[in-house]
Amino acid sequence: MEDQFLAFVADVMEVDANELSLATQYKSYAKWDSIMMLTLIMELEAQYNVSIPVEKVNAVRTLDDLWKLVQ
Amino acid sequence: MMSSTKRIALLSNVTVDLVVAKLRKRYECYIPEGYNAWAMEALNHTAPLYAEKLDAIVIMLDGTEARAWKSYGEALERVDAWKTATRALIENTSEIPVFITTVDFRVNRIRTLAERSRRTELENAWYQFVQELAETTGRVYALDLADAIADLGRERFYSNKMWYLSGSPYSRDGLAVVARELTRALDAAFAQRKKIIALDLDNTLWGGVVGEDGLEGIQLAEHQEGQRYYDFQRQALEMQKRGILLAVVSKNNEDDAMNALENHPAMTLRPENFVAKKINWENKARNLQEMARELKLTEGSFIFVDDNPVEREIVANELPDVDVPPFPDSTELLPFAESLWFDYCRPLRALEEDRNKTQMYQAEAARTKAREASVSLEDFLAKLQITVEIHRMRDDELERVAQLCGKTNQFNLTTIRYSQSELAELANRPDCAIYTVRSADKYGDAGLIAVLILREEKDSAMRVDSFLMSCRVMGRMIENVIINEIVNCYREHKVIRARFIPTAKNAPVKDLYERLGFSLVGEQAASKEYQLDAQRFQYRENPQFKSIKFTP
DSSP, X not given: OHHHHHHHHHHHHXXXXXXXXXXXXXXXXXXXXXXXXXXXXXXXXXXXXXXXOHHHHHHOOBHHHHHHHHO | OOSSXXXXXXXXXXXXXXXXXXXXXXXXXXXXXXXXXHHHXXXXXXXXXXXXXXXXXXXXXXXXXXXXXXXXXXXXXHHHHHHHHHHHHHHHOOSXXXXXXXXXOXXXXXXXXXXXXXXXXXXXXXXXXXHHHHHHHSSEEEEOHHHHHHHHOHXXXXXXXXXXXXXXXXXXXXXXXXXXXXXXXXXXXXXXXXXXXXXXXXXXXXXXXXXXXXXXXXXXXXXXXGHHHHHHXXXXXXXXXXXXXXXXEEOXXXXXXXXXXXXXXXXXXXXXXXXXXXXXXXXXXXHHHHXXXXXXXXXXXXXXXXXXXHHHHHHHHHOTTSBOOOOOOGGGHHHHHHHHIIIIIOOSOOOHXXXXXXHHHHHHHHHHHHHHTOSSHHHHHHHHTOEEEEEEOOGGGHHHHHHHHHHOOSEESSOOOOXXXXXXXXXXXXXXXXEEEEXXXXXXXXXXXXXXXXXXXXXXXXXXXXXXXXXXXXXXSHHHHHHHHHHHHTGGGOEEEEEEOOXXXXXXXXXXXXXXXXXXXXXXXXXXXXXXXGGGOOOOOOTTSSEEEEOX
């Protein structure tokens, strides 16, 4: 499941899945800037059929935080 | 397909970074940084916007902020400010296309039923403004984004969450629509467009198989089930009127198919609407190749539309340059036709010459046959009964002249790409004369096919500044007639000067001036300089032409 999540995120970011892990950090990973954050939120909401509240978005620091939001 | 990545400016009153991210693969974007920076940069002629080397500008204003406007008076002021900034942008730029979207004004909805909304007034006022700019500038294009929003529906187009998170009003689906609409508009200006749609007949232009079901049995009518195909044909005809060529490639008995095309009461596309027909039992890839050769079109200018997946696969495999879109369910033929238009065909505009394109290509095929049956070139030219008319450029010809200056490569002696406004300026100068040439023959009217620009030099000699002719009429000796008449008319100026500037494509005219009796007086790597003694010039009769009319 986590692997699928990471593969999906890698796809959205247009990077190799091997570069990512749940520990990957927002903004320290170059590809994951604020624009990419918005794209990820939109794509994950559609993919996992969830609605992520605004407050939760602002608290995301790692891919693990995002992963918890879509489960 | 584009020669190089085009750079555009995307001006908006909302955050468009997500849109830019979507366009990035096709178009590089410049966006002014900061809230309402678009208007401030547009108004300031020293702004970074104007230092950019841009191929196009898009103004995409969003109507979400209208929610916060307190009165109709305030709304009008805001829209007036948009208009002022837009006018400044037009004044501070030249030549490049400017696309301006329509606006979906999301006005405050907390009002009683008795209160007036003003939403449509605002929408109309903005659209009217854009259309007026389009007409006065000739380079502004309205992009009906509000229409695309209506197609998707506001609830799906907008995302409140994205708006509050980022100042970007679009949902995921909304973003896709914005990117699609912008790409389609920019592609109309910059991408290689398709020229011809090759259509299958059975289950494509009508339902059923004419060879089995007969003329009465096929589905094609102005109502109900048969209307699916009727609507598709009507859309195809609208494209044809705008310069897209249509052709038939069908496995059928020719008699059955022609009978249906000629005689079915609900047939919108008749035989004369098709530039070519291949109705036989041969491989369709071969048929398309042959058609391309006969019409002198590249395989890359074709789209192939066929309901049969096997035929589509054969063509896609054998002719990789031909675009082969998947065929839709028959109830979706109308949107399918729209997508053919928007994604493959739509040009920025269609001129008179484009509207007659089918007849021109049909005439060219007839000429090819006549040439093969002629004993000599003179014999052939005489049989064509060519007429030539040379006169000073009229105002209504300006757009076509600019189009020819912009795209003529082969028969173009100096390849100076004058714009419409530069041409208008030249035409008004006393030391300059722009001549246009129209030609027709017994197969059809080729329209405005050549341009010659003369400028008087300080010593009163005349210089041929530009001389260009559409490749459609090359090889008919029309250039001899033009020079003959012009030189004869400007005899008193004593000397006619001309120049040939070689490019990658104009080799066909590298010896033109020698052939027309000019003497080479100077040669450099980048140009050849010619001269002709006008007073000793011998006026030649051109008996192989049916008529020659020259108006100085």
